[in-house]
Each structure stands twice: as structure tokens, then as C-alpha cells.
Amino acid sequence: GAVVSQHPSWVICKSGTSVKIECRSLDFQATTMFWYRQFPKQSLMLMATSNEGSKATYEQGVEKDKFLINHASLTLSTLTVTSAHPEDSSFYICSVTSLASVRNEQFFGPGTRLTVL
Amino acid sequence: ILNVEQSPQSLHVQEGDSTNFTCSFPSSNFYALHWYRWETAKSPEALFVMTLNGDEKKKGRISATLNTKEGYSYLYIKGSQPEDSATYLCASPFRAAGNKLTFGGGTRVLVKP
Numbered sequence: 001g002a003v004v005s006q007h008p009s010w011v012i013c014k015s016g017t018s019v020k021i022e023c024r025s026l027d028f029q030a031t032t033m034f035w036y037r038q039f040p041k042q043s044l045m046l047m048a049t050s051n052e053g054s055k056a057t058y059e060q061g062v063e064k065d066k067f068l069i070n071h072a073s074l075t076l077s078t079l080t081v082t083s084a085h086p087e088d089s090s091f092y093i094c095s096v097t098s099l100a101s102v103r104n105e106q107f108f109g110p111g112t113r114l115t116v117l
Numbered sequence: 118i119l120n121v122e123q124s125p126q127s128l129h130v131q132e133g134d135s136t137n138f139t140c141s142f143p144s145s146n147f148y149a150l151h152w153y154r155w156e157t158a159k160s161p162e163a164l165f166v167m168t169l170n171g172d173e174k175k176k177g178r179i180s181a182t183l184n185t186k187e188g189y190s191y192l193y194i195k196g197s198q199p200e201d202s203a204t205y206l207c208a209s210p211f212r213a214a215g216n217k218l219t220f221g222g223g224t225r226v227l228v229k230p
Binding site: 093104 | 148149151153158159160161162163166168206210216217218220221222223
């Protein structure tokens with residue numbers, strides 16, 4: 001499977017600041033990348049789907065101006081949480097897939113823990 | 118609504134014991150069922166991709182079965198070891214959702230020495 005990294009692994013920021021999270025596919029041409037969010041004791045909730053070179057498609061209820069996604073290459077996608085507030089504190093995780101993946105199999109990064117003070 | 122559900126939410130198992138838990142999903146328009154193992158501070162790791170009714174897959178002491186007609190999959194751990202402690206997630210890429218996965222809530226397994 002693909003090796004996926006995320007940076008940073010954790011971040012603490014002040015309310016009102018913006019935070020950028022990187023998702024890198026180290027050995028895999030990721031035509032599609034997904035961003036998920038996980039609240040405590042809940043499942044992974046898909047935030048958005050991004051295809052390389054295209055605008056991201058956001059799930060219902062996810063503010064696209066709040067969570068900016070850029071997928072500029074087949075190996076890098078970024079999620080920027082703009083003007084972060086304490087309610088944005090969560091665990092954010094990305095995954096990658098390609099047209100060659102078996103039945104839409106996804107490969108995950110290790111996640112980023114965001115805490116907004 | 119595309120629901121994938123897992124039970125139980127958590128499980129305590131004595132080392133050496135075997136255990137199993139369930140993933141249920143809508144049986145109509147089934148495409149595939151994925152199992153992942155997610156250890157703390159690591160990336161979710163793909164275990165199995167299952168597609169055929171009656172399919173059974175095995176990886177070491179972990180195996181899974183699939184019943185697409187009734188919409189469930191079981192994951193079995195034989196002779197549990199402390200290193201099996203993790204959250205086990207199932208997910209289904211519903212055709213209606215394109216290539217997106219819908220995840221269950223996970224079963225958190227803790228194996229006690």
C-alpha cells in the first residue's frame with residue numbers, strides 16, 4: 001500500500017489564527033485525496049474530496065471558506081483551517097487513492113491533532 | 118442514508134482468547150467492504166477488501182467473512198495478543214457515493230495480558 005505522511009502531527013494555536021496541515025503521498029500517485037475529521041468517540045467523518053488539479057468537493061455542512069483544500073500535485077494536498085476557533089479542535093486525517101486502487105481502497109496518513117485555545 | 122454500523126463499540130479480551138465483532142451495512146447495491154486496523158498514534162492499516170458473498174479472508178490470526186445478502190461482515194481474532202489491541206474500522210464504498218468510503222464507528226479492542 002501507499003505510504004502517507006501528515007505534518008504536523010499535532011498543533012496548538014490561538015483562536016483566530018490559521019493552521020495549515022499537509023498530506024503527502026510518498027510513493028503513490030494520488031489522483032484523489034480525502035480529508036476526514038474525527039470527534040472524540042465518533043467515527044471518521046468525510047469533510048471533502050479533492051482531485052489533483054481540481055477544486056475540492058465538500059460534504060454537506062462543511063464550510064469551504066473555513067476549510068481550504070489545495071491539491072496541487074499527485075503527492076501533496078493541504079488543508080488550511082482559517083480563523084480557527086475552539087470548536088475546530090479535532091483530529092484531522094487524510095487518505096489517498098487512485099484509479100488503480102482495489103475497490104476504492106484508501107491509504108491513510110497518521111493524522112493531525114489540532115487544539116485551538 | 119448510507120449507514121455502516123459496528124458492534125460492539127469496545128471489547129476487552131484476555132490474552133489467548135478468541136473474539137469476533139460485527140459490521141453491518143445496507144445489502145442493496147453492495148460494492149465492497151473494507152476492514153482497517155487503527156493502532157494509537159499510527160495510520161489506519163488496510164486489512165481486507167471484500168467483494169464476494171461468502172468470501173472469507175485471512176491475515177495471520179485475523180480473518181473476516183462477508184454476507185452481502187444480509188448485509189454483515191464478521192472480523193475474527195484467534196488467540197488474541199496484546200499487539201492486536203487497536204480500533205477496527207469497517208467501511209463501504211457505496212456506488213451512490215462515488216469513490217467515497219462510509220465508515221462504521223469502529224470496535225475498540227483491548228487485549229489484556
